[in-house]
Amino acid sequence: MCGIVGIVGFPGTQVASTLYDALLVLQHRGQDAAGIVTSDSQNICHRRANGLVRDVFRERHMEKLHGSMGIGHVRYPTAGSSSSDEAQPFYTNTPFGVSLAHNGNLNNTSDIISGLLEYDHRRINTSSDSEALLNLFAAEIQRSVNGRPGGMDALSEDDIFRAIERTHLRAEGSYSVVSLITGWGLVAFRDPNGIRPLFLGKNELNGFTERLVSSESVACKALGFKPDRDVLPGEAVVIRMDGSFHSKLCHAKPSHSPCVFEHVYFARPDSVIDGISVHMARLRMGRALAEGIRSKLPDHDIDAVIPVPDSGRIAALGLSSELGVPYREGFVKNRYIGRTFIMPGQRMRKDSVRKKLNTIDEEFRGKTILIVDDSIVRGNTSRRIVKMAREAGASRVLFASSSPPIIHPNVYGIDMPARSEYVAYGKSTEEICDAIGADWLIYQELDDLVESCLGAGKTSIANFDCSCFDGIYVTGGISEDYLGKIEKVRADSAKEQVSV
Numbered sequence: 001m002c003g004i005v006g007i008v009g010f011p012g013t014q015v016a017s018t019l020y021d022a023l024l025v026l027q028h029r030g031q032d033a034a035g036i037v038t039s040d041s042q043n044i045c046h047r048r049a050n051g052l053v054r055d056v057f058r059e060r061h062m063e064k065l066h067g068s069m070g071i072g073h074v075r076y077p078t079a080g081s082s083s084s085d086e087a088q089p090f091y092t093n094t095p096f097g098v099s100l101a102h103n104g105n106l107n108n109t110s111d112i113i114s115g116l117l118e119y120d121h122r123r124i125n126t127s128s129d130s131e132a133l134l135n136l137f138a139a140e141i142q143r144s145v146n147g148r149p150g151g152m153d154a155l156s157e158d159d160i161f162r163a164i165e166r167t168h169l170r171a172e173g174s175y176s177v178v179s180l181i182t183g184w185g186l187v188a189f190r191d192p193n194g195i196r197p198l199f200l201g202k203n204e205l206n207g208f209t210e211r212l213v214s215s216e217s218v219a220c221k222a223l224g225f226k227p228d229r230d231v232l233p234g235e236a237v238v239i240r241m242d243g244s245f246h247s248k249l250c251h252a253k254p255s256h257s258p259c260v261f262e263h264v265y266f267a268r269p270d271s272v273i274d275g276i277s278v279h280m281a282r283l284r285m286g287r288a289l290a291e292g293i294r295s296k297l298p299d300h301d302i303d304a305v306i307p308v309p310d311s312g313r314i315a316a317l318g319l320s321s322e323l324g325v326p327y328r329e330g331f332v333k334n335r336y337i338g339r340t341f342i343m344p345g346q347r348m349r350k351d352s353v354r355k356k357l358n359t360i361d362e363e364f365r366g367k368t369i370l371i372v373d374d375s376i377v378r379g380n381t382s383r384r385i386v387k388m389a390r391e392a393g394a395s396r397v398l399f400a401s402s403s404p405p406i407i408h409p410n411v412y413g414i415d416m417p418a419r420s421e422y423v424a425y426g427k428s429t430e431e432i433c434d435a436i437g438a439d440w441l442i443y444q445e446l447d448d449l450v451e452s453c454l455g456a457g458k459t460s461i462a463n464f465d466c467s468c469f470d471g472i473y474v475t476g477g478i479s480e481d482y483l484g485k486i487e488k489v490r491a492d493s494a495k496e497q498v499s500v
Contacts, residue, residue, distance in 0.1 A: 001266050001413050002088075002103040003029030003074040004198075006178035006186045006213040008239045010205065014038075016045075016065035018223060019072040023053045025222045026215055028268060029103075030076035033087035037099040038070035041183045041241065044097060048073075048087040069186055069241060071178045073101035077415065085126050089180070090134045092122075095142045096152050097182030100134040103215055104174030104196045105413040107478065112136055112170060133167075133175060140166045152184055157238045157246045164189050164236040164250045172475055174259070174412035176231075178213050185240040188213040192251040193474050194233030195259050195412050195465055197273045201225030208243045216271040230274050232256075232460075257474040259412060260464040263453045264403045265311050265374045266414075275459050279314055284452035285402040285444060286318025286372070292442055293323060293370075293400070302398065303367040306330035308374075308385060309357075315402040316372035325370070330363035330389070357388065365393030371438075375403045377416060379423025382436040390437075399438040404446045405429075408471040409483055409490070416468060418487035446470060 003026030009015040019036050034056040035048025047061045053074065073088040089101040106112065106129035113132050116122040120139035124131045140163035141155075148154050164187075174195035179187040190198045201212040201220030212225045220227045231237055234251030258274055269279040293300055302325045307316035309331055320327035334356050363369075369389060376382050382399065389397045405424035410416045419425045423435050433441035444452075446469050453464060465474045 001029055001076045001196075001415075002101075003027070003215045004071070004101045004103050004176065004178045004213075005073075005215070005219060006069075006071040006101075006180070006188060006239075008069040008186050008211050008241065008243070010208055010210050011068060011241075011243075013068050014066060015068055015070045016062055019065075019070050020053065020057055020062065021223055022212070022214060022219045023072045023074050025219045025268075026074055027053055029215060029266065030074035032077050033075040034073065035075075035087050035089050035101070036065055036070060036072045037089045037091065037180055038065045038067035039099075039180055039182050040067040043067075044091070044099065044180070044182050046089070046091065046099070048089065050087060069180065069239075071099060071101050071180045071186065086128045086130075088130055090128070090131045092134055092138050095138065095145060096155060096184065098134065098138045098141065099180040099182075100130065100137060101178050102130040102133055103176045103198075103413065104191065105129060105411060106133060106171055106175065107173035107411055107475065107482065108171070115170065129173075133171060133177065134179075136170055137163060137167050137177075137179065140164070140170075152181075155181070155184060157240075160187055160238055161236055161248045161250055168192055168234065168251050172477060174475075176215065183241070185238060186211075186213070187236065187238055188231060189236040189250065190231045190233055192234040192254040193257045193465070194254070194274070195257065195474070197258065197262060197267070197271075198231040199273075200228040200231060200237070202228050209245065210243075211239050211245065213237065213239075216267055216273065218268045218271040221270070227272075255474070256461045257463050257465050258461060259410075259414075260449065260453055260466050261403075261410070261414060261468065264449070269314055274461060276453060276455060280455060281453045282314035282374075282402070283318035284455060285449065286315035286320075287322040288448035288452050289315065289372070289400050289402060289442065289444055290319045290322035292445065292448070293319075296442060297398075297440065300370075300398070301368050302370045304328040304330070304363060305370045305372060306363065306389075307372045309333040311374040312372045312402065315374065319370075319372060319400065328363045330360050330369065330392070331357045331385075332360060333357055357385065359388050359392040361392040363392075364389055366395055367393075368396040368398065369394050370398045370400055372400045372402065374401070375406060376401050376423060376432070376436070376443075377406055378421055379432070379436050382423075382438075386437045396439045397437075398440045399433070399436065399442075401441075401443045403449055404443050404469045405432070406468050408468050409486060410468040411473060411478055411483070411486065412465060412467070412475075414468070415490060417490050420487075
């Protein structure tokens with residue numbers, strides 16, 4: 001999972017500082033690396049490196065990022081690597097100078113790389129699917145222009161739309177993209193299933209419309225842009241430097257199937273994704289869990305509902321309100337520790353959990369408490385949290401997950417481990433409960449999760465991608481052989497070897 005942003009600003013302005021602020025807002029989507037590319041009418045400037053946004057960009061870097069349009073990226077590695085060579089945005093000089101930042105994961109990267117070498121005579125420098133996607137898009141732009149004279153002046157919006165149509169035909173998987181064509185404009189597009197989010201915002205002043213494209217709508221609010229709308233599945237958007245805006249649906253049969261895990265965990269609660277408030281979806285998840293507790297454990301005797309901060313907090317609020325049990329804050333979070341879910345290597349995650357949370361013993365002592373978290377993946381964090389609750393004096397520790405058991409790999413941009421490392425894989429709920437050391441455990445039902453995300457509003461969503469729960473991959477074409485290959489690089493043992 002990554003965060004992307006693109007801005008075409010008012011003529012003569014410098015957008016680098018706004019891009020920086022946007023990446024800070026999107027930092028939760030990736031902590032591994034960050035990058036910005038800006039452009040004026042002739043040149044590009046760039047800075048990308050490993051680390052958090054605040055560490056990658058110093059004043060000396062920002063002063064060199066000139067231009068009224070630009071794109072930015074925060075990276076979350078999907079194969080456990082931490083190479084600075086894979087920090088985005090990527091750039092290729094031919095044709096016209098194209099930069100690209102990508103959120104998602106391609107499932108046919110090796111086929112694309114082979115095709116680029118054989119048919120397009122392009123060789124890429126890394127194993128990154130994002131660099132493959134950049135070169136695929138650039139090759140299709142070249143094919144659209146097809147030797148037409150006139151250089152960049154001959155490049156039209158229709159050329160870009162044709163290039164994206166053919167990119168959709170050659171790429172498989174999830175991809176939300178922002179791309180910069182030097183001195184020409186910004187291009188954004190979303191895969192035909194709309195698996196990863198992409199949102200538009202705008203500002204109007206003196207007849208010019210400044211525009212923003214971002215992974216989440218929260219960037220609009222934080223930067224003072226007026227929220228506009230989501231980019232549709234299969235849609236392409238072109239924003240020229242002169243402020244002109246063009247869009248086209250570039251796929252014959254799009255099917256809106258966004259990733260449900262955005263609402264469970266990744267997205268900020270103050271975002272609205274595909275018309276759905278993340279905050280309200282999580283409240284509804286908590287209410288659905290409360291109904292499950294009433295049904296399965298009517299005599300629960302719960303004294304307090306305590307969330308795992310931060311992602312379990314909103315579901316816990318909904319649950320406690322619906323169940324009529326006091327909501328209490330029992331864990332104090334060290335906010336200078338990163339998100340443990342997206343840290344490569346089990347050893348690093350274990351060390352982080354020890355430093356990340358402390359208990360307020362008075363909230364646990366002598367009580368039956370219900371701990372609420374967004375999900376349970378490996379179970380190690382949950383086990384540690386249950387142990388902390390007992391050490392703080394809890395008489396009974398119940399545990400609730402606002403999502404169902406995770407038993408299948410996610411192939412669309414979330415670096416979940418090998419199946420053998422899921423605590424739920426091949427186990428019953430009772431066995432998982434024993435594994436994490438709780439007295440009782442409840443998972444969200446998948447139907448309730450989907451209903452919680454949909455809510456009562458009208459939406460274009462055909463169905464959610466729930467593949468990590470049900471093993472149904474919305475793009476199709478995901479074989480056991482492919483799953484076996486990605487599990488080899490996602491296993492914690494492989495990640496620890498990379499980090500040594």
